[in-house]
Amino acid sequence: MYYRRTFTCNKDVIPAGAVSSTTPWCRSLGLAVAVIALLMLTGPGLAAQPVSIEIEHTHNTDLGSLATVDITLGSTPYWFDMAGFDLLLAYDTIALEIVSVSQGGLLDSCGWEYFEYRVGSAADCGGQPCLGGLIRLVGVADLAGTPGSPSCYADTTGTLARIEFQVSSDSAYECTFRGIQFMWYDCGDNSLTSVSGDSLFISQGVYNYDGMIHPGDTTFPTPWGAPDTCLTDSSTMFRRVEYHHGGVDIKCAPLPLVVGDVNQNNIGFEVADWVLFTNYFVRGLDVFNVNIEDQIEVSDVNADGVPLTLQDLVYMYYYIVGYPGAIPHHPPDPGDTVFFSQDTVAKTVSLSYPDSLTSVYMVFEGDLVPWGEDWEGRPFDGQYTRILLGSGPWLWNDSTIFEQDSLLFYTGEGSLVAAYAAFDG
Ligand SMILES: [Ca+2]
Numbered sequence: 562m563y564y565r566r567t568f569t570c571n572k573d574v575i576p577a578g579a580v581s582s583t584t585p586w587c588r589s590l591g592l593a594v595a596v597i598a599l600l601m602l603t604g605p606g607l608a609a610q611p612v613s614i615e616i617e618h619t620h621n622t623d624l625g626s627l628a629t630v631d632i633t634l635g636s637t638p639y640w641f642d643m644a645g646f647d648l649l650l651a652y653d654t655i656a657l658e659i660v661s662v663s664q665g666g667l668l669d670s671c672g673w674e675y676f677e678y679r680v681g682s683a684a685d686c687g688g689q690p691c692l693g694g695l696i697r698l699v700g701v702a703d704l705a706g707t708p709g710s711p712s713c714y715a716d717t718t719g720t721l722a723r724i725e726f727q728v729s730s731d732s733a734y735e736c737t738f739r740g741i742q743f744m745w746y747d748c749g750d751n752s753l754t755s756v757s758g759d760s761l762f763i764s765q766g767v768y769n770y771d772g773m774i775h776p777g778d779t780t781f782p783t784p785w786g787a788p789d790t791c792l793t794d795s796s797t798m799f800r801r802v803e804y805h806h807g808g809v810d811i812k813c814a815p816l817p818l819v820v821g822d823v824n825q826n827n828i829g830f831e832v833a834d835w836v837l838f839t840n841y842f843v844r845g846l847d848v849f850n851v852n853i854e855d856q857i858e859v860s861d862v863n864a865d866g867v868p869l870t871l872q873d874l875v876y877m878y879y880y881i882v883g884y885p886g887a888i889p890h891h892p893p894d895p896g897d898t899v900f901f902s903q904d905t906v907a908k909t910v911s912l913s914y915p916d917s918l919t920s921v922y923m924v925f926e927g928d929l930v931p932w933g934e935d936w937e938g939r940p941f942d943g944q945y946t947r948i949l950l951g952s953g954p955w956l957w958n959d960s961t962i963f964e965q966d967s968l969l970f971y972t973g974e975g976s977l978v979a980a981y982a983a984f985d986g
């Protein structure tokens with residue numbers, strides 16, 4: 562014999578001040594079902610896998626923004642189907658304000674016939690004062706007196722309800738977590754009913770925001786599940802639901818940019834910053850994969866208002882090695898010009914400059930091989946070959962090369978399209 566429970570709402574328990582009442586208020590549905598449930602126990606044996614119901618945990622939510630928090634049915638064991646739920650949630654009314662509440666996609670897709678919510682004192686806290694922000698969510702699949710039947714009974718995972726919160730714009734809440742918890746004021750809170758009407762499923766365990774299961778309480782109100790005193794009828798009431806608290810994680814304010822911190826680990830002028838900056842010259846902007854805008858901005862280490870220059874790279878080097886001239890003592894002179902010339906027949910590049918230089922950076926269009934050394938990782942990107950030469954110990958040339966006219970010879974083919982030189986940054 563199979564008995565399918567249909568639900569009749571009790572209009573006498575509509576709380577005063579209900580905030581969105583267009584239909585009768587179905588409350589304590591689980592206990593009602595428990596009382597009238599008479600029939601065979603078919604599914605949830607002692608070792609049955611639990612159901613899980615989860616409050617979403619948002620991440621990086623902006624101050625002052627709208628945060629959408631879903632209440633989901635996260636796992637549905639083979640034995641499970643559900644004719645109704647009665648959930649009570651507590652939230653932080655100082656940092657969060659409810660904007661809207663709607664039934665979830667699972668109820669939509671199944672054609673459930675009743676969904677309602679109540680907030681504040683209207684949430685009905687078992688005759689006790691409702692403390693803090695509370696919201697009660699009630700769903701019933703099949704209402705007596707409503708024509709038709711739902712197409713399914715929430716026997717798959719999906720969203721039961723969706724709550725939209727306005728997050729406070731008060732900077733005091735920046736970088737904080739505002740928890741949203743299941744809350745128990747009486748035994749009917751956070752209970753599910755089976756379709757056959759013979760079983761009431763209550764908390765088996767409650768998981769905190771950090772994923773840790775929490776020991777249960779013995780008294781109400783509690784966010785840690787129904788106390789053992791609720792288990793008054795072991796033939797109809799089962800601990801089969803794992804509840805997972807959630808909440809809104811409000812984004813932290815960005816840390817101020819650190820000059821010279823090209824790799825964005827909040828420490829400037831590291832060797833690692835310099836290596837990454839060097840890689841930019843030979844491989845381009847693709848090497849900046851943390852936050853490209855910030856990485857470009859902090860590269861202006863010589864503070865001339867122009868990022869990503871060869872002078873910045875040289876300046877960073879001298880700063881790191883503690884060279885006394887780290888502060889530019891040889892600022893660029895618009896009239897101080899280095900002449901580069903390329904002989905495409907002899908395949909040489911020369912420079913002309915009366916003083917010594919510390920670095921030269923050249924971009925060739927074409928696949929050009931300096932000194933005929935086709936080393937692994939040679940920076941030809943399919944269109945350009947970029948060559949960075951420095952007189953410091955970090956590169957593979959000595960300083961004398963910059964005191965001579967002849968800079969390099971090469972094999973392959975390439976046309977010099979851009980060239981830069983630096984003295985000390
Ligand atoms: Ca760094």
Ligand SMILES: [Ca+2]
Binds near residue numbers: 865867868869873
């Ligand atoms: Ca600069």
